[in-house]
Amino acid sequence: MSFFDFLTEKIAIDLGTTNTLITHRGKIVINSPSIIAVHRISGKIIAVGKEANYMRGKIHKNIKTLYPLRNGVIANFDLSEKMLKILIKKLFSLQKAAFRTSLNMIISIPCGITKVEMRAVKESAKRLNAKKIYLIEEPMAAAIGAGIDVLQPIGNMVVDIGGGTTEIAVITLGGIVSGQSLRIAGNMFNDDIIQYIREQHNLHIGESTAEKIKIKIGSAIEALEIPPDTLQVQGRDMLTGKPKQINVSHKEIARSLDKSLTQIENAVLDILSDIPPEISSDIYTNGILLTGGGSLLRGLDERLSATTDLSIYKGEQPLEVVVKGSEIVLKNLNRYTPVLVRNM
Numbered sequence: 001m002s003f004f005d006f007l008t009e010k011i012a013i014d015l016g017t018t019n020t021l022i023t024h025r026g027k028i029v030i031n032s033p034s035i036i037a038v039h040r041i042s043g044k045i046i047a048v049g050k051e052a053n054y055m056r057g058k059i060h061k062n063i064k065t066l067y068p069l070r071n072g073v074i075a076n077f078d079l080s081e082k083m084l085k086i087l088i089k090k091l092f093s094l095q096k097a098a099f100r101t102s103l104n105m106i107i108s109i110p111c112g113i114t115k116v117e118m119r120a121v122k123e124s125a126k127r128l129n130a131k132k133i134y135l136i137e138e139p140m141a142a143a144i145g146a147g148i149d150v151l152q153p154i155g156n157m158v159v160d161i162g163g164g165t166t167e168i169a170v171i172t173l174g175g176i177v178s179g180q181s182l183r184i185a186g187n188m189f190n191d192d193i194i195q196y197i198r199e200q201h202n203l204h205i206g207e208s209t210a211e212k213i214k215i216k217i218g219s220a221i222e223a224l225e226i227p228p229d230t231l232q233v234q235g236r237d238m239l240t241g242k243p244k245q246i247n248v249s250h251k252e253i254a255r256s257l258d259k260s261l262t263q264i265e266n267a268v269l270d271i272l273s274d275i276p277p278e279i280s281s282d283i284y285t286n287g288i289l290l291t292g293g294g295s296l297l298r299g300l301d302e303r304l305s306a307t308t309d310l311s312i313y314k315g316e317q318p319l320e321v322v323v324k325g326s327e328i329v330l331k332n333l334n335r336y337t338p339v340l341v342r343n344m
């Protein structure tokens with residue numbers, strides 16, 4: 001390690017639609033919801049991350065909660081920079097690493113974002129004082145984070161279901177042979193649940209409640225081996241306007257998510273039908289890596305396996321694989337140069 005390397009701090013950032021994770025010196029130091037609470041009139045930032053998340057749906061007219069990212073890409077650059085600035089500052093104070101001459105960053109991006117969007121991410125990182133900025137596509141980072149040796153001449157398929165996007169990619173020799181970024185993921189699942197409860201139970205529920213339902217009893221199939229108990233759900237009766245409570249089962253949630261899950265499955269099947277036969281044969285042998293927060297949905301592996309006739313394996317800590325993979329690349333740049341996004 002050179003003297004300059006010693007003075008350089010390296011951080012990996014997974015700037016996700018739902019969660020932002022940042023690693024430093026080999027560990028995840030920041031794991032924060034990608035949300036910010038702002039005063040409507042002064043524009044002053046009131047809270048970032050977990051604190052802002054608690055305020056979601058319960059704010060008054062002078063405060064608004066905002067997501068700087070939508071569908072995996074930055075929707076509001078000013079806010080996303082402010083959020084990252086605060087999180088990076090927090091990271092260095094937590095790590096007691098105030099002295100640094102230069103900052104190198106790797107940032108994961110959805111596959112298929114435009115060159116303009118990529119340049120905008122880099123410009124944003126520059127404004128955060130990053131000297132060297134590397135970009136990596138999320139499914140590539142997820143595969144590396146899950147322990148796949150992506151540089152080998154072996155085909156691997158990754159389905160990474162996040163909050164804003166589902167990234168589907170077939171990887172070999174450090175490159176993506178075929179990939180797609182679908183705007184159907186965890187946030188859409190929440191919308192599906194809200195719509196189902198409204199239509200079937202005449203009950204209006206908020207986003208946080210839908211998220212709670214998804215996590216507590218959410219399922220991709222009706223026939224679960226160990227089904228969760230029915231959940232009591234409170235909201236506003238659409239007919240009387242009064243607060244009301246209903247019971248919801250995992251079967252209902254499976255029905256509400258069916259359309260979105262079918263769209264994800266169709267995209268997986270499209271990609272499978274479009275790859276060279278040698279790679280198909282590898283995927284037949286290796287199965288599909290299912291990861292991202294959305295992979296935690298009960299029965300999703302079973303459902304995807306039934307649709308594709310392939311084995312599905314889930315890595316550990318699916319919410320962390322992207323940032324872990326990015327960190328591995330940043331630490332071993334010589335080895336992993338082929339996986340970085342180039343030509344911007």
Ligand SMILES: Nc1ncnc2c1ncn2[C@@H]1O[C@H](COP(=O)(O)OP(=O)(O)OP(=O)(O)O)[C@@H](O)[C@H]1O
Pocket residue numbers: 014015016017018019020071072073138161162163164165166185186187211214215218292293294295296297298318319
């Ligand atoms: N137990 C669970 N069951 C179902 N979904 C879950 C569970 N835990 C988390 N999720 C969902 O995972 C999603 C977040 O996943 P992740 O952090 O991988 O996405 P992200 O990186 O923020 O989004 P993106 O990659 O789209 O920008 C959220 O929609 C969240 O509701």
